[in-house]
Amino acid sequence: MVFKLFFKKAFLALIISMYMLNGYSQTLTVVGNNTGYTSVSTKVIKDVFKGKYSLWSNKESIIIVLPSSKAVNAEAVAKYLYGTTFSGMQKYWLSLVFQGRANPPVFLDSDDEIIEYVKENSGAVGIVSSTNKNITNTMKISISD
Numbered sequence: 001m002v003f004k005l006f007f008k009k010a011f012l013a014l015i016i017s018m019y020m021l022n023g024y025s026q027t028l029t030v031v032g033n034n035t036g037y038t039s040v041s042t043k044v045i046k047d048v049f050k051g052k053y054s055l056w057s058n059k060e061s062i063i064i065v066l067p068s069s070k071a072v073n074a075e076a077v078a079k080y081l082y083g084t085t086f087s088g089m090q091k092y093w094l095s096l097v098f099q100g101r102a103n104p105p106v107f108l109d110s111d112d113e114i115i116e117y118v119k120e121n122s123g124a125v126g127i128v129s130s131t132n133k134n135i136t137n138t139m140k141i142s143i144s145d
Contacts (some may be wrong), residue, residue, distance in 0.1 A: 028080055031135060034058070036060065042143050048062060049056055063107060064112050064124075065125065066108075066127070069090075071111070078124070111128035111129050114126040115139070129135045
């Protein structure tokens, strides 16, 4: 009886772990265009995506590009950058914009759209799935802790 109960709990824990890994284990890559950075710390990149800076060190304006609610990695990005859900990320930005403390980010529906937008706009920075084949080495900004 004790063994059956232990087995059921262990099996349930395994199923929950597999579900969580499938939902949030996505590896993300930061991409940028004319940001002046090829490598940056986790803290700095999160501060950039939270609107704490308006200019890169090279005096280029920062344009934040995020996945929209239609993007497959929207929840993973929100969890990684803001520690919340996609809805929480939207609320965060609404608050900043309405307080006049930041320009609104650009929300796009797919990684390919984000990559294309970043390529075409100097100062733009976005975050996409690492598996995307359209990421060029010149766009990647490596994250160091």
